[in-house]
Amino acid sequence: MERRAHERYIERAMWSIGRGDRNFWIAVLVLGAMVAAGIYAWVYQIQRGLWVTGLNQKVSWGFYIINCVFFIGMSYGGAMTSAILRLTNAKWRAPLTRLAETTAVAALLVGAVYPIIDMGRPDRFLNIVLYPQVGSPVVWDVVAISTYMLASLVFLYLPLIPDLATTGAALKGGKLQRIYQLLALGWKGTPGQERSLQRGIGIMAVLIIPLAVSVHSVLAWLFAVTARGGWHSTIFAPLFVLAAMLSGVAAVILVVAAFRKVYGLQEFITAKHFRYLSYLLIALGVGYLYFMVSEYLTEGYLLEADTTPVLEAIFIGTYAPAFWTFTTVGLILPLILAAIPGRFPIGRACLASGLVIGGMWLKRFLIVVPGMAEPVMPWDWGRYAPTWVEITITIGSAAAIPLILIIFFRFFPVMSVHEMEEVEHEPERRPTLQPSFAEGAGK
Amino acid sequence: MAGPLTRRRLLGTLGGVGGTALAAGWAPVAFSMTAPAATKKTRQWAMVIDLRRCDGCKKCTQACQETHHLPQTFEWIKVFDVKDTSGASYFMPRPCFQCENAPCLRVCPVAATFKDDEGMVLVDQDRCIGCRMCMAACPYGARYFNYNEPPQYDNPFGHPTPEFPVPQQKGTVGKCMFCVHRTEDGVLPACVEACGMNALYIGDLVEDVATNGVETVRLSTFLKENDAFRYKEELGTGPRVWYIAGHGQLLEG
Numbered sequence: 001m002e003r004r005a006h007e008r009y010i011e012r013a014m015w016s017i018g019r020g021d022r023n024f025w026i027a028v029l030v031l032g033a034m035v036a037a038g039i040y041a042w043v044y045q046i047q048r049g050l051w052v053t054g055l056n057q058k059v060s061w062g063f064y065i066i067n068c069v070f071f072i073g074m075s076y077g078g079a080m081t082s083a084i085l086r087l088t089n090a091k092w093r094a095p096l097t098r099l100a101e102t103t104a105v106a107a108l109l110v111g112a113v114y115p116i117i118d119m120g121r122p123d124r125f126l127n128i129v130l131y132p133q134v135g136s137p138v139v140w141d142v143v144a145i146s147t148y149m150l151a152s153l154v155f156l157y158l159p160l161i162p163d164l165a166t167t168g169a170a171l172k173g174g175k176l177q178r179i180y181q182l183l184a185l186g187w188k189g190t191p192g193q194e195r196s197l198q199r200g201i202g203i204m205a206v207l208i209i210p211l212a213v214s215v216h217s218v219l220a221w222l223f224a225v226t227a228r229g230g231w232h233s234t235i236f237a238p239l240f241v242l243a244a245m246l247s248g249v250a251a252v253i254l255v256v257a258a259f260r261k262v263y264g265l266q267e268f269i270t271a272k273h274f275r276y277l278s279y280l281l282i283a284l285g286v287g288y289l290y291f292m293v294s295e296y297l298t299e300g301y302l303l304e305a306d307t308t309p310v311l312e313a314i315f316i317g318t319y320a321p322a323f324w325t326f327t328t329v330g331l332i333l334p335l336i337l338a339a340i341p342g343r344f345p346i347g348r349a350c351l352a353s354g355l356v357i358g359g360m361w362l363k364r365f366l367i368v369v370p371g372m373a374e375p376v377m378p379w380d381w382g383r384y385a386p387t388w389v390e391i392t393i394t395i396g397s398a399a400a401i402p403l404i405l406i407i408f409f410r411f412f413p414v415m416s417v418h419e420m421e422e423v424e425h426e427p428e429r430r431p432t433l434q435p436s437f438a439e440g441a442g443k
Numbered sequence: 444m445a446g447p448l449t450r451r452r453l454l455g456t457l458g459g460v461g462g463t464a465l466a467a468g469w470a471p472v473a474f475s476m477t478a479p480a481a482t483k484k485t486r487q488w489a490m491v492i493d494l495r496r497c498d499g500c501k502k503c504t505q506a507c508q509e510t511h512h513l514p515q516t517f518e519w520i521k522v523f524d525v526k527d528t529s530g531a532s533y534f535m536p537r538p539c540f541q542c543e544n545a546p547c548l549r550v551c552p553v554a555a556t557f558k559d560d561e562g563m564v565l566v567d568q569d570r571c572i573g574c575r576m577c578m579a580a581c582p583y584g585a586r587y588f589n590y591n592e593p594p595q596y597d598n599p600f601g602h603p604t605p606e607f608p609v610p611q612q613k614g615t616v617g618k619c620m621f622c623v624h625r626t627e628d629g630v631l632p633a634c635v636e637a638c639g640m641n642a643l644y645i646g647d648l649v650e651d652v653a654t655n656g657v658e659t660v661r662l663s664t665f666l667k668e669n670d671a672f673r674y675k676e677e678l679g680t681g682p683r684v685w686y687i688a689g690h691g692q693l694l695e696g
Contacts, residue, residue, distance in 0.1 A: 138574055
């Protein structure tokens with residue numbers, strides 16, 4: 001990168017820091033109002049009890065469990081994208097990693113609240129710590145989610161350290177500068193510090209992958225260890241992991257596109273980045289399709305007594321519109337959109353990602369609700385329709401993710417400055433794994 | 444490795460492989476609740492439901508709701524009106540099956556569900572966090588969550604206990620427990636007592652007897668002679684409730 005571009009990169013990366021223009025405050029106000037409405041609905045539910053939801057004796061898990069799986073899943077995509085790009089030394093990653101890692105944390109913070117929202121006695125949450133029964137998948141979840149949360153916070157923080165020092169230095173005095181300096185842990189960019197940091201980031205990039213896999217696996221086992229039709233499936237854990245990555249990469253594409261446009265990052269985040277992310281999306285989407293076919297074929301061919309009603313409901317019954325919408329509009333269409341070369345690569349990537357995200361939410365709905373509504377005693381189907389409380393909380397939680405992001409980037413660089421400088425030096429220090437992929441393909 | 448594969452063993456093995464020795468160390472909390480009491484004569488409660496006699500009057504459900512002060516929607520013993528694929532029509536009461544190998548028990552994150560000396564699966568509503576994992580795990584839909592404030596009742600024994608969880612606690616899960624507050628005094632469970640058709644039998648596997656309040660039978664012989672079956676027995680849950688079919692319906696189990 002030439003010197004002028006270098007400077008422009010830094011200028012753009014830091015552009016949003018401390019900035020409070022009208023658009024920013026409008027966004028904060030609108031998103032904040034949505035989040036506030038969600039919180040109001042939650043308080044309303046805590047005061048009255050879970051009867052204010054559409055949950056009932058048959059369908060006792062609904063929107064909250066769906067959202068928990070959905071948002072935590074979204075988080076993995078961010079973490080995995082960043083980790084994979086780091087491990088493969090993809091040179092084009094520099095402007096993306098910060099956005100991906102922050103999305104991961106924001107989505108995880110939102111998703112991790114849902115188990116508590118879903119609890120009948122949230123006041124007794126600590127019982128899980130006081131009397132843990134390690135045979136329970138719920139305990140596995142609590143352990144896995146909290147470990148993963150810690151790891152993803154560290155994974156966001158480590159690459160941020162040099163940028164904190166830079167940002168702190170750019171500020172002229174004041175309390176804020178002290179905080180940045182404190183958080184930067186005395187970063188001066190010495191070779192020793194660089195080495196330690198690179199080692200730390202490398203370890204986290206390796207660790208975050210099995211951690212992310214483990215979290216979504218245990219979330220899947222929440223369902224797969226039961227004797228319910230449609231849930232008791234050996235493929236559930238890998239299926240959930242793939243679903244998580246798929247929706248996560250889609251989320252990263254949307255977040256990157258939005259910040260690119262609003263924060264004026266077009267020079268650094270180009271169509272090439274979206275094309276590469278689309279490749280990832282396609283690979284994951286095709287994988288998911290394959291897993292899904294494998295699951296439904298093996299179950300549908302045998303048609304066991306307990307799975308038949310669920311499959312009937314999904315393929316031709318009550319949930320068929322949702323299922324076929326998901327399959328066509330939420331999975332196959334986005335794959336085509338992302339795969340065909342042509343004009344508007346960014347627009348198409350965004351459209352595909354939006355459809356994938358909507359589709360993956362629907363798919364989680366199709367896992368949770370029919371599995372619950374299925375008659376375990378074979379004569380009574382359950383019904384479930386969410387109430388305004390569940391819908392408001394869902395919308396509020398979705399709004400919380402962009403809100404967290406824009407507030408975060410008011411204080412921290414939206415693109416990693418240090419990373420860019422490091423990537424520039426990379427070819428001299430060590431060869432990248434795929435130099436052609438990293439440099440040639442986009443031109 | 445000799446001996447049958449148990450869940451404890453499976454988890455222990457996986458835990459060992461995965462390096463989580465924690466699982467093995469904690470396992471006793473979850474799995475050894477059934478140690479027999481040395482002093483008292485231990486009963487092992489069981490139930491037999493004679494489908495030939497049930498006329499679907501639901502008096503059992505009502506009696507249960509009265510005894511436990513439950514709302515109408517709580518059918519701890521629920522009578523299903525079944526029309527099976529062979530065209531037969533019959534009624535099928537479903538209490539909690541008090542499974543030997545209870546799926547609800549092992550998925551509880553806080554061990555609020557436990558098994559007493561007499562094989563009854565009980566719920567400690569003081570500990571339950573209301574995650575409803577047990578409801579997802581129960582293959583029989585026998586568990587009920589207190590979404591609303593339960594009907595209030597002044598418990599003569601003081602605070603509600605797992606044996607007599609009355610009144611129910613909001614935000615927690617409850618279910619049938621074969622009226623252990625009655626059986627421990629030698630009184631029939633409310634549903635058995637209320638059944639005008641004498642279709643319900645409460646029995647003891649140790650003494651091998653069962654009674655519907657009118658006649659007393661030798662349990663093992665009674666089950667054998669009447670080709671009793673257990674519902675979804677293939678799941679390996681080991682239900683403590685046997686059914687006697689007799690309307691020509693398809694046998695389950």
